[in-house]
Structure formats: C-alpha cells, structure tokens
Amino acid sequence: MDDQQFKQLLDYFQYSWVGYRKVRKGVKKRISRHMQQLRCPNINEYLKLLDTNKKERETCKKRMTVSISRFFRDRKLWLDLEKEMLPDLIEAQKDKLNVWFAGCARGEEVYSFMIVWDRLKIFFKRLPKLELIATDMHPEYIDKAKDGIYTKSSLKEIPEEIQDVYFDRKKGGNRFDVKAAIKENINWQVLDIFSGPPGSGFHIVFLRNNLLTYYQSHLIKNTFTQIIESLSHGGWLIIGSHEKLPEESLRLTRNPSTLWAYRKEATNRI
Numbered sequence: 001m002d003d004q005q006f007k008q009l010l011d012y013f014q015y016s017w018v019g020y021r022k023v024r025k026g027v028k029k030r031i032s033r034h035m036q037q038l039r040c041p042n043i044n045e046y047l048k049l050l051d052t053n054k055k056e057r058e059t060c061k062k063r064m065t066v067s068i069s070r071f072f073r074d075r076k077l078w079l080d081l082e083k084e085m086l087p088d089l090i091e092a093q094k095d096k097l098n099v100w101f102a103g104c105a106r107g108e109e110v111y112s113f114m115i116v117w118d119r120l121k122i123f124f125k126r127l128p129k130l131e132l133i134a135t136d137m138h139p140e141y142i143d144k145a146k147d148g149i150y151t152k153s154s155l156k157e158i159p160e161e162i163q164d165v166y167f168d169r170k171k172g173g174n175r176f177d178v179k180a181a182i183k184e185n186i187n188w189q190v191l192d193i194f195s196g197p198p199g200s201g202f203h204i205v206f207l208r209n210n211l212l213t214y215y216q217s218h219l220i221k222n223t224f225t226q227i228i229e230s231l232s233h234g235g236w237l238i239i240g241s242h243e244k245l246p247e248e249s250l251r252l253t254r255n256p257s258t259l260w261a262y263r264k265e266a267t268n269r270i
C-alpha cells in the first residue's frame with residue numbers, strides 16, 4: 001500500500017497523516033493483511049466494503065490503533081509529578097484527588113501514577129483519597145490493564161530496585177505482575193474519548209498520545225473543550241511530550257518545567 005492509498009484510509013476515518021506518518025509501516029502491514037483476508041484487491045474496494053460492513057470497519061479501526069506505551073514514558077513528567085505537581089495538589093486538596101487517564105492502553109501510565117503515589121506516602125502523613133478513572137475505547141486493552149502483567153521491555157525506564165517493590169517476577173524473570181497493593185481502587189472503563197469525559201472536577205487529566213496525535217484537528221475541537229471543562233480550576237492537563245494543544249486552548253498555563261503539562265487557571269478553590 002503506498003502513502004497515497006494510506007492517506008485515503010486515514011481520510012475515511014478522519015485520522016491525521018502527521019500523527020500516523022512515523023508509525024505507518026506497521027499499520028500498513030496490519031491493514032494489508034486485513035485487505036487480503038477480505039480479498040479486496042485495492043483500497044477503493046476495501047473502503048466500499050468498510051462502508052457497508054460494520055464488523056469489518058471495527059476490525060479495521062482496531063488494526064489502525066497504535067497502542068504503544070511504557071511505564072514512566074516521558075521520564076521528566078513523572079519526576080515533576082512526584083516532586084512538585086502532586087505535592088502542590090495534595091497541599092491544596094486535602095480530601096480527595098480525582099484523576100482521569102483517557103486512552104490508557106494496557107495500563108502502564110496508570111500504574112506508573114500509582115507507584116509515584118505510593119512513594120509520596122514517605123513524605124506525607126496523610127494523603128487525600130484517590131479516585132482514579134482509567135478509560136480506553138478497546139475492551140481488550142482494559143482487560144489487559146486490569147490483569148497488570150507486563151514484559152521486561154515495558155519496564156525499561158523503571159530502576160531495578162523499584163521493579164522489585166511493585167512487581168512480582170514470574171517465568172524466570174521475564175514476566176512482571178503488578179503487585180495487588182497498587183492495583184486497588186482503579187475504576188477501569190471502556191469509553192470512547194469522543195463520547196465525552198466520564199465525570200467532572202478532575203484534578204489531573206492524562207491525555208497522552210491519542211486524541212491530539214491521531215485525529216484530524218477539526219474533529220477534536222468539541223471533545224477537547226469538554227475535556228478542559230471537566231478539569232477543576234488549578235487542575236493539570238497532561239499531554240504527550242511531542243503533542244501540541246489546539247489553538248483555542250485558553251485558560252491553560254504551561255508548566256515551566258514539564259512543558260507538556262498545562263494548568264487550568266485557578267480560582268480561589270481547586
């Protein structure tokens with residue numbers, strides 16, 4: 001499949017060429033296999049079939065999904081969360097902290113947060129109650145996230161001594177199972193970001209490497225506005241380190257240290 005044909009497919013779903021450009025080789029392979037299975041000789045036939053066949057359209061969408069993630073992706077963010085952003089929020093927000101992970105894939109980002117949170121117990125006598133909602137549109141990823149079983153490659157940014165605190169090693173050290181203590185109280189849900197936030201008053205929203213990368217800009221406008229509205233004043237929106245906010249992102253101030261974390265303007269309360 002050449003790039004022109006691939007662009008036809010991206011346009012069909014209103015996905016972004018800029019977002020897919022770097023990862024297109026693997027995605028094209030998955031789509032070409034799907035086309036072969038369906039005996040579609042070219043992209044036009046394939047798109048015609050997707051138009052009328054919902055099941056295969058869903059299969060195609062799944063194959064178009066990029067689900068790469070890893071623990072502590074964008075290391076600087078996690079250091080700043082541990083040293084500044086979370087301590088600030090904890091000071092201001094004594095009772096409860098609401099966090100939403102939008103497009104959480106197989107849970108690496110969620111458990112990274114739980115590890116940081118657990119480490120904060122050393123510094124704070126009392127932490128607010130945590131309410132975590134972790135969502136993804138693919139039920140298979142949510143099931144995997146709930147299992148919390150990983151291979152060594154997803155843990156490459158975690159120092160060995162920390163690995164042993166939060167994971168049980170299985171199968172001769174090649175399999176890492178998240179320990180039960182950091183699996184508690186996570187509300188996992190299947191949810192398409194385009195159907196809107198799963199609540200409101202979030203103190204942190206993780207919106208990394210999905211909406212702002214893989215979709216065409218006109219498509220994300222309303223959803224992005226709803227996400228900002230779901231943030232509490234003084235709360236943080238965290239995006240991927242290579243992502244840009246849509247132009248109309250008023251009321252958000254960049255963190256001078258982690259440049260891809262943005263704070264919603266504070267009022268007296270958060």
Ligand SMILES: C[S@@+](CC[C@H](N)C(=O)[O-])C[C@H]1O[C@@H](n2cnc3c(N)ncnc32)[C@H](O)[C@@H]1O
Nearest residue numbers: 066067068069103105136137192193208209210
């Ligand atoms: C590249 S992974 C990023 C995972 C994690 N946020 C990170 O940054 O490491 C993108 C994830 O977003 C999910 N996703 C993409 N579009 C979505 C949508 N419209 N609604 C919900 N999840 C979506 C995909 O299923 C995939 O698991």
